[in-house]
Amino acid sequence: MTLAIHGGTPVRSAPWPSWPPPLDDGQRKLVTEVLDSGLWGATQGSVCNDLAAAFADRSGVPYGVTVGNATLGLFAALRGLGVGPGDEVIIPAYTFVACATSVLLTGATPVIVDVDPVDLHLSAQAVEAAVTSETAAIMPVHLAGSPADMDAITAVARRHGLVVVEDCAQAHGALYHGRPVGGLGDAGVFSFQASKAMTAGEGGVIVCREAGAHGAIWSACNLGRRLGGEWYGHPEVGWNLRLTEIQAALLLPWLDRLESEIARREAFCAQLATELDGLPVTFVPQPAGTTRDSRHLLMLRLETPVDREFLLAAMAAEGVPIDGGYPPLGGMAALHQARTEACPAATAAAADVVWIRQSMLMADPAEATHVTEAFAKVLTSVI
Ligand SMILES: Cc1ncc(COP(=O)(O)O)c(C=O)c1O
Numbered sequence: 001m002t003l004a005i006h007g008g009t010p011v012r013s014a015p016w017p018s019w020p021p022p023l024d025d026g027q028r029k030l031v032t033e034v035l036d037s038g039l040w041g042a043t044q045g046s047v048c049n050d051l052a053a054a055f056a057d058r059s060g061v062p063y064g065v066t067v068g069n070a071t072l073g074l075f076a077a078l079r080g081l082g083v084g085p086g087d088e089v090i091i092p093a094y095t096f097v098a099c100a101t102s103v104l105l106t107g108a109t110p111v112i113v114d115v116d117p118v119d120l121h122l123s124a125q126a127v128e129a130a131v132t133s134e135t136a137a138i139m140p141v142h143l144a145g146s147p148a149d150m151d152a153i154t155a156v157a158r159r160h161g162l163v164v165v166e167d168c169a170q171a172h173g174a175l176y177h178g179r180p181v182g183g184l185g186d187a188g189v190f191s192f193q194a195s196k197a198m199t200a201g202e203g204g205v206i207v208c209r210e211a212g213a214h215g216a217i218w219s220a221c222n223l224g225r226r227l228g229g230e231w232y233g234h235p236e237v238g239w240n241l242r243l244t245e246i247q248a249a250l251l252l253p254w255l256d257r258l259e260s261e262i263a264r265r266e267a268f269c270a271q272l273a274t275e276l277d278g279l280p281v282t283f284v285p286q287p288a289g290t291t292r293d294s295r296h297l298l299m300l301r302l303e304t305p306v307d308r309e310f311l312l313a314a315m316a317a318e319g320v321p322i323d324g325g326y327p328p329l330g331g332m333a334a335l336h337q338a339r340t341e342a343c344p345a346a347t348a349a350a351a352d353v354v355w356i357r358q359s360m361l362m363a364d365p366a367e368a369t370h371v372t373e374a375f376a377k378v379l380t381s382v383i
Contacts, residue, residue: 011377012319012370019359020199021261026253034249042066043222047248052205054255055190059182059207063214066243067221070169070191070204074102076241077187077206078137080217081163083108087136088339092122093329093346095141099167100335108136110338112330116149117345119287120299120353124152130341131156137163142171142181144355145197145294146286150176150184157185165189169204172197173262175292182207187217192247197261197296197358198254200247264362265295271365272298272356275372280304280379284353298356299325304379308351311378318374323355 023031030047039045052064067073083089085107091099094115103110113126122140138157140148150166157164164185168174172190174181182188190196192203206221208214216236218227224238225231273283284299300322302311308324315322327350330340356371 010317010319011374012367014319016321016360017362019195019357019362021362023250024253024257026256027250030249030253031246034245040245042242042245042248045245047245047252048243051243051248051252052207054252055182055205056207058255059180059188061183061188061207061209063208063211065206065208065214065218065221066248067189067204067206067241068243069193069202070167070189071098071102072105072221072239072241073189073191073204073206074098074139074165074167075105076217076220077165077189077208078103078106078108078139079220080206080208080213081137081165081186082216083136083163086134088132088134089137089139090122090127090130090135091139091329092141092143093340093343094120094326094349095143095167095329096169096326097329097332097334098169099139099141100329100332100338103139104337109134110335111135112335112338112340112343114341114343114345115349116287117348119146119149119285120345120349121146121148121287122153123345124149124156126341127153128156130339131160131162135160135162137165139165139167140185141167141169142174144284144299145171145174145296146290147171147174147176147181147184149287149289151289154185163187169193169196170296171294172296173258173292174290174294177289178291183209186210187213192251195358197294198251198258200243200250203243203247203251205243261362262292262294265358266293267365268361268363268368269295269298272368272371275368276375279372279375281375295361296358297323298361300354300356302352302354305352306379308354312354314378314381315374318377320360320371320374323357325353325355326350 042048056064087108166188169191224236
């Protein structure tokens with residue numbers, strides 16, 4: 001038997017649900033059909049187009065383009081909306097590095113600004129303060145499954161004539177004032193990478209409202225071709241950023257169960273909320289306007305100073321592995337070309353916020369008690 005770091009029996013020895021969940025019949029059927037058809041490329045079959053159309057429809061916009069991953073999707077969306085060398089794109093400091101590297105791919109400069117100290121999403125005030133004559137775009141991130149405060153952010157964008165690219169990588173199914181993310185800005189980008197709420201190992205989809213943007217984004221993903229134009233006609237510079245039909249066949253049927261999986265994670269979170277009472281650990285609140293958090297991750301704030309590395313190791317030893325979350329983006333050596341504003345809220349979050357990953361949130365809500373028991377045991381000894 002494994003001994004917990006504090007001695008005794010670990011709180012939990014059973015594994016947590018694994019991710020992805022088992023394939024369902026719909027996925028097996030469609031993947032098999034695509035495999036048997038031999039039409040594996042996006043330019044050969046129709047499933048990528050069906051997936052793009054389904055995401056556009058769910059996002060309340062007319063257009064969608066599937067893409068190899070969301071990093072390239074963010075790049076293609078920015079480029080399709082006219083962002084390029086000499087421009088600046090404002091991104092949050094508490095997010096995944098791809099937000100910055102997708103901007104670098106366009107030749108523009110990422111401008112890293114602080115997040116709201118309470119909800120940890122991009123702060124509209126910080127955006128407003130960072131706007132210059134070079135600013136071309138804002139990239140709000142719907143972090144952990146809850147939408148950024150889009151009314152405040154789009155108001156800044158409108159005042160300064162900026163485009164808005166929503167990073168929806170973590171927010172499939174999230175709602176802001178009852179409206180789906182992805183359709184709130186000029187373009188939205190979802191990820192299907194292995195850790196995401198829907199996955200084909202890798203993948204992404206871009207959704208957008210305007211026909212012109214759609215044509216330019218499609219072209220960026222299809223070697224500069226014109227939509228409906230000649231195969232060897234390349235009026236623009238573009239790349240092959242396409243998804244495959246096999247990946248799309250894993251993803252399209254997943255839409256039928258996305259809602260029930262979100263509800264399942266929500267039930268776990270609701271139970272955990274009732275049980276954290278009395279412990280120095282609180283939920284990071286959602287931004288104003290969140291009407292559905294898709295619960296990709298649960299962000300928890302430690303309300304007491306603790307040795308983080310020890311906490312993470314001790315929780316893992318108790319059978320409740322949690323995640324340390326993001327370091328502030330501005331501190332990364334690779335991003336030396338970025339302009340970084342002061343980011344005290346992101347720095348604080350890197351010190352006192354931890355995450356519970358989606359697979360754990362898929363457990364039976366009754367198992368939330370293992371999380372609180374482990375926190376109680378570990379925190380009592382380290383505080
Ligand atoms: C917030 C955020 N943006 C962008 C990405 C990049 O997505 P992908 O891995 O599909 O390129 C991710 C995920 O990894 C992410 O979490």
